[in-house]
Amino acid sequence: MAEAPALRAAVDAGERTAIGAHRLLAGTFMLLALAFAASAGATGDTFFFRLATEALIFAGLAMSVDLLLGYTGLLSLGQALFFGFGAYVSGLVLKHVAPSFWAAVGITLLASLAAGLVAGIISIRARGVYFALITFGLAQVAFKVVFNTREIGGSDGIIGIPQIKVEFGLFSVDTQSPAGFFLVTLAFIMLLYAVCAYLTQTPFGRTLMAVRTNESRVAFLGYSPWRAKLAAFVAAAVVAALSGSLYPMLRGLVSPELLAFQTSGNAVIMMIIGGVGTLAGALYGSVLLTVLKSVFGTFTEHHLIIIGGLFMLSVIFFPKGLAGYALPRLERWLERRAAAGP
């Protein structure tokens, strides 16, 4: 038993290094984003600010995919359902209830809790690939229902959503200001990231990872995999919906395409390229995909062939993704620094 405390200390040190590497990766992203904001703000640009804001919003969606796939082992092919749901709820609140950021976000939060719970109870029953198909189907049906319901704009979506001021008490930021709303979105998404990253360190987060590794053993240890999976599903739904709630503020409109399979599929692609099971990979994956799309988009309108090809190559040859490649190297670097230090 003499080694037990030593072993414990080694495990704790490993954990600390792992958390440190994650923080470093997310912090680097934050710095890069701020550097981008400074340079784009200096040139008075609008286009790239708007594009980057959109990339951040979709990073939130990708993060919700990772909560399910990377931490719980559930591949959702219909996460756009909640993203679009959040966008529609937020858009409707802004247009018809109150043009307030906090009202839109708050009501989206509550509504997505309820929606996530209902959809979760249906989908969690299905295991493995069935889960992927059920989420795919649910989202596809929600898309068709929204597409055919004239009361919420049908195939046109909702247009003319008013621009608002985001009130922070001491100051306010206009959503029309490209730099201002970019920074608001950056803060919002990084906050979502921090909450998700914290969740994965809690006992709840560890239960999820145990479910991912061996679901029946979790049940034998006296934990309920069902409850853990449902909680993860609801959390992912809320994260996706909150990200979606920013979309109408950015574009002034919502359209049924936000719920379409393409949106869900893009989030999965971002996550695979960025690195499943890392959360920070969502940030990098979303930015990379957005950059690739606009770069290839200037040459050809058939950029999906290239994106799809890169995605497949990534699945075969680079399955850990960008963040999955970077994290172990960062950890080793941190270890070397700690060893060389005092």
Next chain:
Amino acid sequence: MQFVYGPQVVNGLAIGVAVILMALGLTIIFGLLDVINMAHGEFYALGAYLAVTLVAKGASFWLCLALVPVVMAAIGYFAERALIQRVFHSRDRHILTLLLTFGLAIIAEDAFKLAYGPNPYKPESPIAGASEVLGITLPNYRLFLIVAGAAIIVAVWLVVYRTSLGAMVRAAAFDRHMASSLGVPVEKVYAGTFAFGVALAGLSGVLLAPIYSVFPTMGKDFILMAFSVVIVGGMGSIKGAVIAGLVLTQIQSISSLYISPVWGEPLVFGIMVLFLLVRPQGLAGRLGHG
């Protein structure tokens, strides 16, 4: 009575057999390889586009009907060898194969747009005219589709359950290691089965091309129905796919008399969700398991 329901029932049957052909491919591939083929809809579209190309080159529809499945089988064989086998022995093969076929679907859909443009093609119906059955006028081609489709479904069943080839497939689905040690060339059976499923998708693409149009996203629009059929029927079950295919397409077809057709798909899917809550394993057992 029969004048209202008759045409709907027959139309539903015509769609039904085509959906069943799609669903059979999906379910056999899943039953044997544990692979959800997300590109199945695109293979269906590719079959239809090959037919359009061949007809434009002067081939007859009947030649297409014979030739396209052969070409599709070859494509399916190489797709399995190049993609599925590559990740087949990985622990996450369910998810990896799903992702790979999903990537293939993205590429294929865009490639169709690149090669054929976004506008729909509508091949001439190879059997013109209509005939009267029990006082209802029905297009001849739809009657042909029902008969031919039913014949193919029976043939598939015979191959799987009454030939030694089918026995190898079922054995490999039941226990791959045991089948392998008894001399079944399991890897070839996998590739061959995948090719067979893809050929079925291509075949239903050719068969449906004269009824629906041929356009880049046709696969995506059709695949949800096929997935629903496979889930309700039980993943990997041939019998289940046939029953579920007939019932669900009839529901969709007859419901369109009462509600707007755009709600038919949500209705069918709602039924699928309810069914799954009651009986998650589907109607019937898996391939090779009875």
